[in-house]
Amino acid sequence: MPKLIEHVFARPVEVGPGILRVTLPLPSGPRHVHCFLLKDEDGWTLVDTGLGLDEPAWGEILEQVDGPVARIFVTHMHPDHVGGAEAAAAATGAPVFQGRLDYAQCELVWGTDGWPEQLAEWLVRYGVPVDVAEELIESGHVFADFVRFAWNPTLVEPGDEVGGWRVLATPGHADGHLSLLRDGVLVAGDTLLAPITPAIGLYPNSRPDPLGDYLQTLRAIAELDPHVSYGGHGETIAEPAERAREIAVHHDERLDRTAAALGAEPKNGYDVSHVLFGSTLPPIQRRFAVAETLSHLERLVVLGRARRREDDLTVSYTAA
Ligand SMILES: [Zn+2]
16 A cells, blocks of 8 residues: 555544544455444444454453444445454444345355355356466355354345434445445445555446446445545545545546457456456456456446357457
């Protein structure tokens, strides 16, 4: 990351009136994830829970906070947000709230044994070599052990209220991603980040055009024009509408680069990911690169700028 935020692990830091940020370490990626504590009359709402790695010391963290955690809210089912939910619920006795669609996908991915195999098989259809896909199966199973989500949470829908905050649908980074909004303050999970941009990937059983969903979400945020936004990684965003527009431009540019990589000869998502992200990525990062490439290719198909060709074994794309 170009400008590193101060990593203060496990010590709640006040970042706004009645808003505390708890930063937990991650073994990879941005190396940290932010959880938030939002003050309400009956206690705190904990937003997101980190990984289930090394048992986050929720008891110790929350000792430093005045008052009980009344509820836990999960923005989306990615490991670094939902993985510590079981531990956080056990430490606080608080109920867990999660989106209906998001929880369904959470159970499908983390609650069943065969997900890494299913993902690998799907990636091979998009051109990922079998040996790369096999390595992903192995690491997928290792990783799944650190995702201890809370079974049977209270399911919420966009428009509901949780702890005095309005639940907002913000699909794109995850199909069922939810954010919280109150008095112009947005707690955005991984929907709006700075300085990194959220990953927008296509996955098996996901909605067909996640980038289209995400660009719509960015437009909605720009229109909503909140005065501050707190994201799951990186910095607090003082001008959310501006940041939403910046990220939309970033994807427009990447769409153009993706379109430029296509021609009359069919290319698969793996090939195009090399054009966009280079050829030296290790398997786990290649997986994200292919998923991100596919979300852009599928967006181009929707826009009529690319064509998808599909047979029993492979999916490939040509210029339209
Ligand atoms: Zn995420």
